[in-house]
Amino acid sequence: MTNSLLAKQNENLLFHTFDETLKPQIEDLLALGKAAGADLVEIFIEKSDNISLLAEQDDISNVSPSFGIGAGIRVFLGKKDGFVSTNDLTKAGLLFALNQALGMLGLVTATINRDRFDGLSDMKDFGTKKNDWLNLSPDLEESTIKLLEATKSLAGKNKNLQVRRASYSRNWQEVLVAASDGIFARDIRLHQTVGVNVIAQQGKNRSTSARRYGSSGNTDDLRNWEIDKSAYELNESAQKMLYAEYVEAGQMPVVLANKFGGVIFHEACGHLLETTQLERGTSPFHDSINKQIAHKAVSAVDEGLSNHAFGSLSMDDEGMEPQNTLLIENGILKKFLSDRAGSLRTGHPRTGSGRRQNFSFAAASRMRNTYIKQGNFTPEELIKSVDEGLYCKSMGGGSVGPTGQFNFSVEEGYLIKNGKLDKPVKGATLIGEAKEILPRISMCADDLDLAAGFCGSVSGSVNVTVGQPHIKVDSITVGGR
């Protein structure tokens, strides 16, 4: 190996296309790792081709294509693991990474010895019907036209919109997973997101409003985007919040709208049901399987199967097909989300939830499409049941602390008075602790809907869907002024 990344011998990329012809070369690497004494060796190889665009006011202000290659090699020995990522996909580069991962666990590469390795299975190719996805996606010209159409549509809705922005990201990824237990799988992923945000201003009053839409495996997603509908919704929100007063802080009942309202469940509960948290001993639910952890009105699932949902996948980043995992049934905890390492360290079986942002992260148990199932009430019945409280129509982001404390901001909120929606309020933050809030979700409406988002955690930022019907939380701390 030379000091230069650009020297001639590096031109000989080992991986040009991800197909069966790679099998002998990958098997050599896996056999080397096994011969060195590893319990399991896993190789994740990735190619990516992305574009991101930004339209501001009536101009395209940024066009950023990017592409990349990389590999992550993970070696397990007992319950320990060593993980090395590299952009260098030459034979020498991958061997170096393998040696580094083995060295971390005190193992030294020997010569290839097949005694401890039975070889890879036939390739499970989840990408066969997806090979044309990149070509079928909108090109730069089509994408820019669509974004400018969006900012123009916003301009037509309201003269108070001082800032109008629309963004589009298309992320294409081809991945190959191979492991010394025989797993050999390939997939192609296509994720598209559209974001729109505005700042409305009149005099000294300012409000912001934002929406994000996303899909997986839908080449026509941008083409089918209902721009006028989004622009109308966004403008309505910004205009209503322009003169909103700050919410008064306190404890109160809250009705959370459907779609992105599901972020409360994602943050407050979902993360604590990942084996990543069990491994650290930070989940308050570690010994709660088959115990009541939520109100009986709450049943919740995490799945990777919904058609075109942002968190759906054909296989996880460890080569396993996703499942429909029932997490909570009528308030009783049923299952945790588990990946390979989580299963090894906690004993909970894998659920096809091993996910990573890209090759530079080791996979970890992560959520996919996570939502509370719908109930029998109408949204109006939930609001009607509240004398004085808060209606959270649109949520901002949120986060969860290591032991379950969560918080998230309310983007668009309204007071509830005597069972009816009252004036808009701003500056609200919902604060609580998972264990205390779950039993207080007492009513679920019949209007389940999902929303796309990004979740950042130990294995990077991954595409997820959050969701729920309208729900009522009997009492929660609302931070304000």
Next chain:
Amino acid sequence: MNNSITNHKIGELDPLLLNSLLTKYSHESKITKWDMGASSSRDISVQVQKGNAKQLKGSQRHSMTLRVWNKYNQVGITSTSDLTSEGIRKAMRGAIEASVFGNKKESPEFSSLAKAELAEINPKVSDPHTIEELLNIMKYAEKKLIDTHQSIDSVPYNGLNESYIERIYINSEGANRHMKLSQSSIYLYAKAEEENKKPRSAGGIRVNSSLDKLDINSCIKETSEKLISHLKYKSIETNKYLTCFTPEAFLQLISAFSSMFNARSIMDGVSLMNEHSIGTQIAVSNLNISDEGLHPDNVGAFSFDGEGTPTQNINLVSRGILTNLLHSEATARKFGVTPTGHAGLGAKVSVSPDWLVVSKCKPEMDKDQSLNVKKTLQEFILIDELSAIHSGVKASQGSFSLPFDGWIVSNGKKTSIEAATVAGDILNVLKSIVKIENEQIVTHQGISPHVWVQDMSITGEA
């Protein structure tokens, strides 16, 4: 143990080779104007759990961003982590394709300072350590931290890292910047639980240019002391309180609203300031804020930014008056000033601060000179760390509502607050400062003294 993993030079960039390939491919494509920023990094890190290695990580990564100008002076950009000759050729093609969509109204240019003399930082690149050495240090830190108190049961989040980073900027007019540095960091986030009480947690972080200089014992001590102080906690009432921000918390707050000092944000209409705000009194008249990327305590300092402009120290707020902004080439051109060395690299270039320094200019101008975090007896809230900044800050409106870790202090006695949020308006906060303490404290994200603010809205659960 395979020691070769840490002393191998794999992953280092070759600027001469990069330059010659870019020159070759630009000629082939009839591109006469281009620039390129590249970086590479080599890291190793360890994480432990209950005295054992949990996950050990290594990486060798590199990437580059290429910009080209077409004959209509539109800029196209492509980023790639494929630094083979084919990858670079593909990036050139991608950038040319993207240039067709370049913004005709606002095209970046080369920085006028891209070939100017650089400040001499020349950090010493440290010698690498083996994974085994890192692991032993981390095991020691975990054990020592747990042993400090019987209630501390684990350190669920921890990490020790050693990184080698290099950055290159080259352009078709002969600018050629190249710099390497090393960095090491440790973080400890411990959990404690006492019978019939909620679990509590607290953390500490240290960053330095080499592992040998990393003050691990002070990180253990800080984490332990904080965590122990949170074991006895209580709810507080929602009210307005006299509040003292620790240096870390005040820097978090100022950083969250740094779009006030950002010329790009002003041009985009998303800042609280506007093009005429220079010279405006935005804070109490004894507050100074500067951005000092060249400060000797800023261990991650590069001597040039994404556009090749030399890193500079800039006074942003002097005596409470907004005096300067942070600029890229494009914003500096628009404002009629020179770039300040705070740019990224892109078709639309981002601007960001390097290392904020908060100080006071006239001690006699404190509204309440008696306040002192160690001596004050009257009741106040001490905010140690803010959370959820990404979701709780409306930078374009100036408002914030943020959960925090902290204490209620009464008669000099600190009691941890169970759960609470602090809310306000940044401009009101800057004008409601009643005391800026004298002692400036170096943190991993900048320098600040303790800062006291009156009548902060705190939401508690009592």
